[in-house]
Amino acid sequence: MTDSHQPTTPPSAPRATLFLGPVAYPGGSGAGAVHAEMMALDAVIRSVRDLHPGWSTSQCVVGAQALITGAGSRTVHCPARPVCLKCSAVLKALGFATGSQTTWGSEAPPAADWALGDDVRALLERCDIDCGRIQALG
Ligand SMILES: [Zn+2]
Numbered sequence: 001m002t003d004s005h006q007p008t009t010p011p012s013a014p015r016a017t018l019f020l021g022p023v024a025y026p027g028g029s030g031a032g033a034v035h036a037e038m039m040a041l042d043a044v045i046r047s048v049r050d051l052h053p054g055w056s057t058s059q060c061v062v063g064a065q066a067l068i069t070g071a072g073s074r075t076v077h078c079p080a081r082p083v084c085l086k087c088s089a090v091l092k093a094l095g096f097a098t099g100s101q102t103t104w105g106s107e108a109p110p111a112a113d114w115a116l117g118d119d120v121r122a123l124l125e126r127c128d129i130d131c132g133r134i135q136a137l138g
Pocket of ligand 1: 036037085087088
């Protein structure tokens with residue numbers, strides 16, 4: 001019998017966290033084609049939903065937009081590897097800067113390896129970010 005604590009992902013898995021002011025929104029290591037940075041944006045939306053369980057998705061998206069645009073600082077922390085070109089395009093459009101040990105990358109993942117969840121896509125559209133143009137990068 002072992003009760004050792006097993007990490008859910010290998011320690012080498014790239015992880016990303018977004019900071020809005022002092023508040024961290026972890027994206028973990030992402031899931032499938034949804035990169036960790038985009039999972040972190042989903043975490044921003046979920047934080048609004050947690051506070052307002054009765055809100056519709058569009059209300060939560062408006063709330064998440066307000067959290068992002070109202071933050072005194074916006075940084076992405078992803079020390080394991082450069083942020084890919086597509087996540088970089090999204091985060092720059094939202095006004096994010098790179099945090100410590102984090103760089104904007106120039107590698108564009110193939111279309112099949114980069115995807116947005118429905119809520120994040122709604123958030124980006126609300127922020128006038130052209131998701132199709134970003135998917136076509138690279
Ligand atoms: Zn990415």
